[in-house]
Structures are given as structure tokens and as C-alpha cells.
Amino acid sequence: MPQITVSTILRGLRLSQGHSKRFDGPMILRSPAHEGRMNPTQWLLAYATVVRAAGGDTSVMANYLPIMLTPPAMSWFTNLAPDSIGSWEELKKVFTDNYMAMCTRPGTKHDLSRINQKPSELLCSYIQHFSEMRNSIPNIMEAKVITAFIRGLHHRELRSKFNRKPPTGIGEMITIANQYTDAEEAEVRFNEDAGTQQPPHRYDDRPDD
Template sequence: MYLANASDSTRCKAFPTTLTKAVMKWFNNLPPRSVTSFDDISRKFLMRFSIQKDKVKHVPSLLGVKQEVGEPLRNYMERFNKACLEIQDLPTEAVIMGLVNGLRKGSFSQSISKRHPTSLNDVQERAEKYINKEENARLQEPSWRPGHSHLSKEKERKPKKKEEIGVEKPRRYHSYTPLKVSQVDLYREICHTERLPPPRPIKNKKGES
């Protein structure tokens, strides 16, 4: 509108076409003839829906930063530091209290409870020790070794050996039609159809002619 040098009335008429949902509802509820110019509607819009001011965060917001289950200590410390940067004039004691409050139960939280930190440098140094221990322990776990998960998956996909399956073979069918005649009569009926292989020759035992 500014580039096209549109008139004030054109700007006012075009303005509602850019609105949606709650803002459009607000515009429709404006009293008739309450808008005198585009600057007037702009001022009213900014007073009702200000997007230029960020929400100010205070010290109590640190209480919402918690170490999640399974979250490494390093990740929690990074999240907590970012939350502290969003608060101005943050007292050191408030940082320490917020950090301790959000820690999950573990060796580091037990150490903090036994000896309360005296400064932020003290907290950082003590945290680094437990971060290194945590990461070293994680690297020593078999599941964290390079290629371990891939090999385990390949092993699962390999077919099992015969001795692992067992002696008993799985049945081909779950149910079979019961015979109404004896096996002898059945063999007698199909012997001339050549569906049965001929019997193997009988081998004589040693010493017999």
C-alpha cells in the first residue's frame, strides 16, 4: 500500500482482508464509525494485539526447568543456562537454587545436598566432573559402542542353526483328514500307481550269505 501510494481510505478498506480468527472477530466487534483513519486503526490494533513486545521472564520461571528422565546432565545444564540468559539482573543465589531444584535424583544432586555451592564457578566445576563421569560410563556400555547395534540387528536377522531350533520339526499342517481305512489297505491301493518309491535293497549282515 505504501509503495502504491494508496489513499487512507483504501488502506482502511484493505486492512480487514489481512485478518483471521480472533483478530477478525475483534475487528467485527468495533463500534460503527469508530475508525477515523488508518493511523487510528493501526494504533487500536497494536494496543489490542501487540507483537512488538516480548514477554518478560522472571526468576520464578527457572523453577519450571527440570532435568527430564534419561536426560544427560550436560543437556540439562545447557537448557538451564539458556533459561538464565532470558532473565535480566538474575541474582547468583537464585541461579544456584533454580539449578539444584531442577536436578533429578542422582550422584550430582546428592553431592550438592551435602555441600551447597558457594558460587557459579563452584557449580560449573563440580558439574563438569559428574558430566565427564557420566559420559565415560556411557561410552563403556556395549550398546554405545560403534557398530554394536548394527551387528546385533544382523545377528537377529540370521537364521537359527538346526541345533538351536530343536529336534522336533514343525508340523506342515495344523490339521489332517482322518483315515477311514487302514494303512495296509491304503498302500495296497496305490502301490500300482508308481507314486511310492521302490524299497531299498536289504543289505546282508557280515557272515551271512
């Protein structure tokens, strides 16, 4: 079986010798590689912008694309049929069709509502998990973020404080929560120095989800 190479797949898309004198190949190689889970449309847009800035054209975009794939993603490319790609537009389409189903989808407000602080989970851990999910959700209202954060809390004192006086914004909410994490971590260190393993006494008895 003949070896499948970039040149056998990219029919009619050979790199010309007439690049602009300012063509900067290393600039392209410094851009983020595609590892298979990024949104392909967004990645291609950023990739094409870098190639244009480096002085390249659509031929360069097509021929450099395999170099910009991590090994797992490259396996998809090498499985394409010989002479199957005749233009940058064709390559973009097969690339997008293949990776759109595999890319990490943005979160939703429902995903955020499922983030709950586990019994005895330290507050700093809950804040981190909640924030990671929050950052994956586009265009979510601050009020919904605040409501979801408070509902997911097992920390009695902090939840009671927020229920008495809800924070006016996400920044204020996290600032107040971080003040409680400092006290909690100090208590954990004290227990460790005392040789005890008991968790901080600030959690309710709601069941684990």
C-alpha cells in the first residue's frame, strides 16, 4: 500500500515558490495546534488569520494545516483518500465536518445548576469547580450565576450570609466567598497540626448529589 503523505492528499495545492518575501513560516508554527477537541470553526478562523499575517495564502493554509495537528488529530488527516482535497475550501469543510461533533461544547445554565459542593468538600474546591463551569458558559446572566452558586453551597455560614444579603455581582460574591476559604484553610491547618482529621464544622447535612 503506498504511503499517504500531505502531497498525495492535497491535490493541486502544492506550495508555490513565489511567496511574499515577508512570508514567516515560523510565525505560523508558533500558533496553537489543534488537538481534536477545539471548536473547528473558531480554530480555523484564528489559524487563517495567523497565516495571512505571516504572508501566506490559501495554499499555505492547506499545506501547513497537517503540521498544526497534534498526533491524534493527524491520524484523521492521514486517513483521507489520496487526491481527495482540491482546494482550501474543501479542506475546511472536511475538517469542520469531522471535528464539530468531537469539540467540547459550551456549558449551559443547567450544567451550572448541577455543580454542588459535596459534603465536607472544601469551599476553595467548590469555588474552583463552579468557576470553571461558569467560564465555559457564554452569555449567562449574573443573577443566574449567583443563584446557582448559593444553591450549590453546603457551607452554612456563607449560604446564610448570602440569603440574608445577596451579593450585587459575581465579583462581590467571589470576594466574600474567598474570605471564608481563608478561615476554613486556617482551621484545616490547625486540625492537621493537632493530629485530627475532622472537617471544618461549617457544613449542613444535605445529601450528596
